[in-house]
Amino acid sequence: MADVDHQRPRLDRTALEQLLAGLTAVRGGDFSTRLAPAGDPLIDEIAAVFNGMTEQLDQFTAEVTRVAREVGTEGKLGGQAHVPGVSGTWRDLTESVNAMAANLTAQVRNIAQVATAVARGDLTQKIEVDARGEILELKTTINTMLDQLSSFAAEATLLAAQKQDIEAKNAEISQAREETEERARQLALASQYKSQFLANMSHELRTPLNSLLILARLLAQNPGHNLTARQVEYANVIHSAGSDLLQLVNDILDLSKVEAGRMDVHAERFAVRALVEDLQATFGPLTAEKGLEFRASIEASAPAELVTDRQRLRQVLGNLLSNAVKFTERGRVTLRVTASRDEDAAVAFSVTDTGIGIAAENLATIFGAFQQGDGTLSRRYGGTGLGLSIASEVTALLGGRISTDSELGRGSTFTLWLPGSRGSTRCSPPWSAG
Numbered sequence: 001m002a003d004v005d006h007q008r009p010r011l012d013r014t015a016l017e018q019l020l021a022g023l024t025a026v027r028g029g030d031f032s033t034r035l036a037p038a039g040d041p042l043i044d045e046i047a048a049v050f051n052g053m054t055e056q057l058d059q060f061t062a063e064v065t066r067v068a069r070e071v072g073t074e075g076k077l078g079g080q081a082h083v084p085g086v087s088g089t090w091r092d093l094t095e096s097v098n099a100m101a102a103n104l105t106a107q108v109r110n111i112a113q114v115a116t117a118v119a120r121g122d123l124t125q126k127i128e129v130d131a132r133g134e135i136l137e138l139k140t141t142i143n144t145m146l147d148q149l150s151s152f153a154a155e156a157t158l159l160a161a162q163k164q165d166i167e168a169k170n171a172e173i174s175q176a177r178e179e180t181e182e183r184a185r186q187l188a189l190a191s192q193y194k195s196q197f198l199a200n201m202s203h204e205l206r207t208p209l210n211s212l213l214i215l216a217r218l219l220a221q222n223p224g225h226n227l228t229a230r231q232v233e234y235a236n237v238i239h240s241a242g243s244d245l246l247q248l249v250n251d252i253l254d255l256s257k258v259e260a261g262r263m264d265v266h267a268e269r270f271a272v273r274a275l276v277e278d279l280q281a282t283f284g285p286l287t288a289e290k291g292l293e294f295r296a297s298i299e300a301s302a303p304a305e306l307v308t309d310r311q312r313l314r315q316v317l318g319n320l321l322s323n324a325v326k327f328t329e330r331g332r333v334t335l336r337v338t339a340s341r342d343e344d345a346a347v348a349f350s351v352t353d354t355g356i357g358i359a360a361e362n363l364a365t366i367f368g369a370f371q372q373g374d375g376t377l378s379r380r381y382g383g384t385g386l387g388l389s390i391a392s393e394v395t396a397l398l399g400g401r402i403s404t405d406s407e408l409g410r411g412s413t414f415t416l417w418l419p420g421s422r423g424s425t426r427c428s429p430p431w432s433a434g
């Protein structure tokens, strides 16, 4: 027995000490130790295994460190650890590291790709990459954010389109308005030129016409007794036709003056009763001549005085009364002054007749210049259809308005509404005549 033991080579103590030092280094994380062969087969084998182990550990450490540095620090994605010839847990470890790196790479790249698309304005992309835990939360957050963004974007696009639409319409409207305004300006100008021309013409016509009238009257008076009866009659015809013509020219002059804005209003304070008596003096004889009754009255509550252009008011009432007389064959013509219950009018002058009346369809047109209720009537009653248009223009100038109420075949009432003036007193007691 002792012999056998004796024959076995003695363990090389130095080699064992070297091995121990190497192992201690490995335990301390240093894989750089390599063992040299010692000549003993067992020790050499141990040294070879130790060396292979430290070699692989070295490589593994280097690779994992590289991948971790690339992915974790340098931001270089896609790196993988390559450790040849590893097996078992070493291989599992390597694969885990690689899987981690690959997952991280895929996730970060997918997020980057979607972010790039968003930056380019493409909101249709989504993060599709497999993820769990916090990365899954990030993925869900980003995808939700993308959904919201794209619905905002859709809304914004819609709003922008609507805004553009509205802007286009506004542009159209303002262009149309400008055109309309331009046309209105031109029209106003044209109508002003026309009115001025008419006003000047009428004025120029009156001077020769007046001397013509004076001369015709002189002729008709036949002061030298050298004209025949027929010649005197002709002179009278010239005078009466000329008078009609003068009336027409005066009417046109009035209308043109109003239209050209050149008719002035001279307001004065006067008694309503004096005006009515004046009208009665003119129209009483006219109605009597036609066999008509004429009545004038002033209601107790009507203002006793008015402040307005007396002459213009008289002109309007004169037009209404002469129409009433002209278009009435029998019955009566009435002028009534009443207090107005209207808010914007203080006094109302109504001219009522029992004449031919006006058809409803003609009521709207009779206030137009040269408009007569019924074309066939003009031959029978004469006139040019200027009276009411002058009346309504002048009334507007006085701040009032005219309303009409008529029944065909029964008669008409034209009412002139005028605004009051402060300090006007009421007429009391009531007054009537006729």
Ligand SMILES: Nc1ncnc2c1ncn2[C@@H]1O[C@H](COP(=O)(O)OP(=O)(O)OP(=O)(O)O)[C@@H](O)[C@H]1O
Pocket: 323, 324, 325, 327, 353, 355, 356, 357, 358, 366, 367, 371, 372, 373, 374, 377, 382, 383, 384, 385, 386, 387, 388, 389, 411, 412
């Ligand atoms: N009181 C009335 N009764 C019936 N018809 C009327 C009456 N007043 C006016 N009209 C109708 O309204 C038309 C217009 O009246 P307006 O006073 O403007 O013209 P006119 O009397 O025909 O002519 P002018 O007044 O220029 O001599 C008349 O032609 C007539 O058809």
Ligand SMILES: [Mg+2]
Pocket: 319, 322, 323, 383, 386, 387, 388
């Ligand atoms: Mg008339």
